[in-house]
Amino acid sequence: MAQAIDKIPTWLMITVYVLILTILGVCTDLFTFLVGIGIMTLIFAGGYDRENLHDH
Numbered sequence: 001m002a003q004a005i006d007k008i009p010t011w012l013m014i015t016v017y018v019l020i021l022t023i024l025g026v027c028t029d030l031f032t033f034l035v036g037i038g039i040m041t042l043i044f045a046g047g048y049d050r051e052n053l054h055d056h
Contacts, residue, residue, distance in 0.1 A: 010048070017044050 017040060024036040 008047075013044060013048060 020040055021037060024033050024040075028036065
């Protein structure tokens with residue numbers, strides 16, 4: 001199953017990131033929003049680095 005999706009486009013990763021942060025901002029309190037920003041940034045940055053590591 002993991003081999004079916006070879007590479008996720010950067011624009012899709014950014015769109016999902018902004019969408020999740022928007023949902024967190026609208027539906028949660030300030031503390032959860034701030035913690036969510038930190039966690040989501042680490043997850044998406046790690047995924048981006050893993051996919052683009054061969055470019056460096």
